[in-house]
Amino acid sequence: MSTIASNLSKTFKAAQIDGPNQPWKIVDMPHRELKPTEVLIKVLASGICGSDHFVEDGSWPGIVYPRVAGHEVVGRVAALGSDVKPVAHLVIGALVGVGWNGGYCSVCEPCREGDFAGCVEMQVSGFTFDGGHAEYIYAPRSAVVSVPESATKYASYAEIAPMMCAGVTVYGALKASGYTPGDLCVIQGIGGLGHMAIQFAAKLGLRVYVVTTSPSKGELAKSLGAHGFFISSPNTVDEIQALGGAKLIICSAPYSKVISDLIPAVARNGTIMLVGATTDGKIQIDNVLFNMSRVTLKGWSCGVAKDAEECLNFAALTGVRSVVETYSLEEFSKAYGIVKTGNPKFRNVITFPE
Structure with missing residues (x-):
């Protein structure tokens, strides 16, 4: 019964x-x-x-x-x-x-x-x-x-x-990334997944920066725990590399072009975690970059x-x-x-x- x-x-x-x-x-x-x-x-x-x-x-x-x-x-x-x-x-x-x-x-x-x-x-x-x-x-x-x-x-x-869903997805992705506390973690997007990734990453001891489209969103990211932000532009990759490159990039927004453009910002032996489901086309990667810099590309779901x-x-x-x-x-x-x-x-x- x-x-x-x-x-x-x-x-x-x-x-x-x-x-x-x-x-x-x-x-x-x-x-x-x-x-x-x-x-x-x-x-x-x-x-x-x-x-x-x-x-x-x-x-x-x-x-x-x-x-x-x-x-x-x-x-x-x-x-x-x-x-x-x-x-x-x-x-x-x-x-x-x-x-x-x-x-x-x-x-x-x-x-x-x-x-x-x-x-x-x-x-x-x-x-x-x-x-x-x-x-x-x-x-x-x-x-x-x-x-x-x-x-x-x-x-x-x-x-x-x-x-x-959103919480356990980004939390699991961060844990599975092989990060070391103090690593530069760049989070793409401050939406439903991204705003939680910022908080979890900061609490896990990462140095968190966000790529966003406006200063107001950047300040919002800082209020959630981010240490800084980059305004998306043709210079974003150079700005991230000037900090030594991102040991970890969390791609939370489902825009394949934005993700593709951000990939060269990864540091040597860095990891790119895909947690958002893109619906606007395929992500483009440079296999020479991946080979020579020993970059890891990894997907993660709930x-x-x-x-x-x-x-x-x-x-x-x-x-x-x-x-x-x-x-x-x-x-x-x-x-x-x-x-x-x-x-x-x-x-x-x-x-x-x-």
């Missing part, structure tokens, strides 16, 4: 899309029986990520419609599937989250090697099953992130939600539940937080439209009453 909260209604509201390039609409969805290994979560906040557009335009392979997007979710456990043991964070009322990685099989070769993010059967929240832009989400237990109650002492639910928990704990200890603007579910189309046009302040988040 599933454990179900006594006050559960028969239906719940969700922002749903019926097919590629169709409008988002608010619908009433019926509650269903929990699968044995599922957890039902009452959503408190759900961040809108730029990758939600893959659901809207149908470019992600295998999406079954109608579909509810959303993979930056914070909420409380409302019910447990029959095979979910009520331990640790898997108890009614526990504060939890769900990120991009919607669960893994544990038996494929990548999983057996400990690379759960590379699971060949990996579920993706809001893509292979309905996501968090709704009052409730049915999530596989392996996707459920334990959110420390202490996190709510420094951040709202809405500020915690983007940690499930981690699994345990990675998100580490990210949350680090953020809680150091004060890293996302900057958000909040909207109600009824305002979803407006909030999504702002993200789609590339004009959110940082992260737009749908909030729900507790």
Whole structure:
């Protein structure tokens, strides 16, 4: 038998899309029986990520419609599937989250090697099953992130939600870069990913500079922890090289031309981490530069539940937080439209009453 909260209604509201390039609409969805290994979560906040557009335009392979997007979710456990043991964070009322990685099989070769993010059967929240832009989400237990109650002492639910994707992505990329404290880290972009990368990089002991388009954005970057900034120009690479070159470049904004132009700013034995998904063409590289300077180019995507928990704990200890603007579910189309046009302040988040 599933454990179900006594006050559960028969239906719940969700922002749903019926097919590629169709409008988002608010619908009433019926509650269903929990699968044995599922957890039902009452959503408190759900961040809108730029990758939600893959659901809207149908470019992600295998999406079954109608579909509810959303993979930056914070909420409380409302019910447990029959095979979910009520331990640790898997108890009614526990504060939890769900990120991009919607669960893994544990038996494929990548999983057996400990690379759960590379699971060949990996579920993706809001893509292979309905996501968090709704009052409730049915999530596989392996996707459920334990959110420390202490996190709510420094951040709202809405500020915690983007940690499930944007936060854990840039935090994981920084850890995987092989950095040394004091290294010059150049961050391209101050958007949803970039503004969190600035904070994490500074707290991890890197010397952080940002490439941006205006002095006002540069000052904003400094308020987030950056040590300085460069205004994007034909001289940017020379200015960075005058500081010895960047040992680490974090490319967070999805503009292939900007990324291509910034690559020569990397230092010898430096690393370029790609965390933003470009949609405007291919990145151009100079293989001679890579060969002679022994440069590493590496991609990074969102981690699994345990990675998100580490990210949350680090953020809680150091004060890293996302900057958000909040909207109600009824305002979803407006909030999504702002993200789609590339004009959110940082992260737009749908909030729900507790």
